[in-house]
Amino acid sequence: MSAKPNSLVTHLSPPPIPSVHAWSRDYKGDRGPLIDLSQAVPGYPAHPAMLKLLGEAAASPAMTGYGPIEGEDVLRSTYALHMNEVYETSVHSANIHITAGCNQAFMCAAIALAGAGDTIALTNPFYFNHDTTLSMLGIKRTLVQCDAAHGFLPDLASAERALAAGAKAIAIVTPNNPTGAIYPAALLHELFALCRHHNAWLILDETYRDFLPEDYGRPHGLLSEPGWEETLVLLYSFSKSFCIPGHRLGAITAGPRLIEEIAKIMDNMQICAPRSAQVAVAAAIPLLADWRAGNRQEIGRRAQALRRVMADLPGWEIGALGAYFAFIRHPFSDLSSSSVAERLAKQAGVVSIPGSYFGKGQEQFLRLAFANAETASISLLGERLR
CATH class of the missing domain: 3.40.640.10 (Type I PLP-dependent aspartate aminotransferase-like (Major domain))
Known part of the structure; x- marks a missing residue:
């Protein structure tokens, strides 16, 4: 009988970000460049x-x-x-x-x-x-x-x-x-x-x-x-x-x-x-106080760009949106949030996090870290989500 590691750790799921990135490796690029809205990372370089x-x-x-x-x-x-x-x-x-x-x-x-x-x-x-x-x-x-x-x-x-x-x-x-x-x-x-x-x-x-x-x-x-x-x-x-x-x-x-x-x-x-x-x-x-203030304004512009995209997408709804993230209700009631996120990554080149990763009762939602992407990339989401 072999020794076993700590069960409080072994029962946890693998880290979520690598799991959704794995889906994107199957994207063929036919819709254009990959749009990664998974992990919250600054969408512009350090000063x-x-x-x-x-x-x-x-x-x-x-x-x-x-x-x-x-x-x-x-x-x-x-x-x-x-x-x-x-x-x-x-x-x-x-x-x-x-x-x-x-x-x-x-x-x-x-x-x-x-x-x-x-x-x-x-x-x-x-x-x-x-x-x-x-x-x-x-x-x-x-x-x-x-x-x-x-x-x-x-x-x-x-x-x-x-x-x-x-x-x-x-x-x-x-x-x-x-x-x-x-x-x-x-x-x-x-x-x-x-x-x-x-x-x-x-x-x-x-x-x-x-x-x-x-x-x-x-x-x-x-x-x-x-x-x-x-x-x-x-x-x-x-x-x-x-x-x-x-x-x-x-x-x-x-x-x-x-x-x-x-x-x-x-x-x-x-x-x-x-x-x-x-x-x-x-x-x-x-x-860098002024630089950070400018970035705050830029993130606000990206939030507004996503609001404009979502307003033209029948069936998709904004549950909440602010700062770095949007929690978006998808229209596929017969599919789990993981299934929707996987298809988006593989077929549309949009990487998001399934709502189910954030607790029970969130299957109808996806998390989009919109601050990662420039407004030009966000404007492409309408066609990709459609």
Whole structure:
């Protein structure tokens, strides 16, 4: 009898992005170039100044050693100042912990807030890496329902039931992955109040925060709530805004007491996030502000291009759309979302993610990461989906 690996890992499905890319290998190219709307990656290159900063930092001998577990002081302080500008509040470097990407930020937060056998609530649909992270940690998952008829916003009654049943935290993503739905500030405040009432945590993943509509204003006022540190954990990724997903850099904003706990986790997981990228991003935050604002406008144009395409497609409907993603209802009621996505990849050269990858009840939907594609490519989707 042979030894067996951890069953909490072996029962998981293979990583989803490679599986949909495999379908596209059968595309013959007869409809034109492949349009990849699967993984959320910046659809334009990093700024030359960003590349220069990365190169200079990577060439420094000082960056070859271990750094502070919580992150480089220069990035923690610079990002705290940036947070204060975005949220019109006052956080400090002691509230910031730098991680190797936002997926790691979520894993650190989950470990810090719940143990094996505890429960964390996710939305349905959910970001699949949040679900698999909880599964491999032995943390139970319960779901907060998001009704398609209401733009996939979390249902407060469902959230109340999850917390009343003992969930240690509710984890949400806004702007949302996979749907693109933007959760209004008032709704976030109600979820925060519910979590506070039940002595639970609100984990708020804001990976796509920098791609809110141009005139949106501050995302919410939760960081101005007295005692927010006892209820709220914010997650962020530098990958999309600075076009550096390969450098793996994210951030956690929380109370200093929780930051201390997360440092224990990071010391065992990675010791410190990539150092040269931290130094480079600290310089790029003020330097590339105008460039990032221009990219925000460009993503808005791509969103409008997709809206125009969908308006002319009988049977196809937008469930939700915002920031990087659109959750699109397909018209083939007799087919699974995997079947539709596979056919689109193989026959039409459009790579998307089946709705079923994001939870039960999502078979009629596909996720399109429209920010990956230029508006010219998005305009081709009408004929391809038809």
